[in-house]
Structures are given as C-alpha cells and as structure tokens.
Amino acid sequence: MIRPYKRKTQYYETDQMGIIHHANALHWFEEARVDFMEQIGFGYRQATAAGLDFALLSAQCGYKSMAKFGETVVIELKITELTPARMTVSYTVSDEETGTLRMTGSTEHCYFSSVLNKPVSLKKTLPELYKLFEETMA
Secondary structure, eight states, rough: OOOOEEEEGGGBBBBSBBOOTHHHHHHHHHHHHHHHHHHHHHOHHHHHHTEEEEEEEEEEEEEEEEOOOTOEEEEEEEEEOOSSSSEEEEEEEEEEETTTTEEEEEEEEEETTTTTEEEOOOHHHOHHHHHHHHHHHO
16 A cells, blocks of 8 residues: 655745745655655666656646645645556645645656657556556556
C-alpha cells in the first residue's frame, strides 16, 4: 500500500499574504511523485539512470483553501490514466491536522528517452516499471 507523502510547509513558500504561494503546488506534486516511485521500488534516480525521464505535458491545480506556514500537508496521489506512451497522475493535498482539503490537481507526462532524445514507449523501454504502475492502479 502506498503511503501519502507528508511535508511541512516552509516560510519561504509564503507570499505577502502569509499563505503558501500557489506556484509551490507543482513542486509538491513532483516531490510526491518521487516519493511514490521510491515506495513502489523503482526510484526516479533509477529511471533516469536507465535514460528515462517523465516529461511534463500539462499540469492543473484547483485551490480549495489556503495553506499556511507551519502546517503539515498530506499529498495523496494516484495514477488515473496509463498508456505505453503517457500517464496522468492525480493529487489531493490536505491539512494533516484538520483534514481540510487544500488543493486538487493532476499532471500528464510522456516517457522521454534522454539517450534517444525523443518520447518512447514505457512498456518497451522499462517494462518492469510499466508493470509496477499498472499494479498500483489495480
């Protein structure tokens, strides 16, 4: 079972209103994806060492309530779409203490070979990783 990713919000992430600046959402989503890959046993470093990266095609975020400095947020993610060429990951971010929903979002990625310098099929390039992604969706 995949554990949610938890992180304490930092002062440098705040804006002049004293709330977490909206641009941090994409950083948090990435941190959660990296943690997710480590949990499934195929870390991001292992993928990049094999010449594979996850190019971002699109990102979406809906802000539901304001996160503030010092809170611990819980980021749950799941792969919602998976093909040999692309995947979509969905996120929910909540305050750990109150459970208040802070944001929802999604990112779409293609699999990109740094060796070939072009998009590739994950199912052909790293079939073991594709299988792990499939298993997390089940």
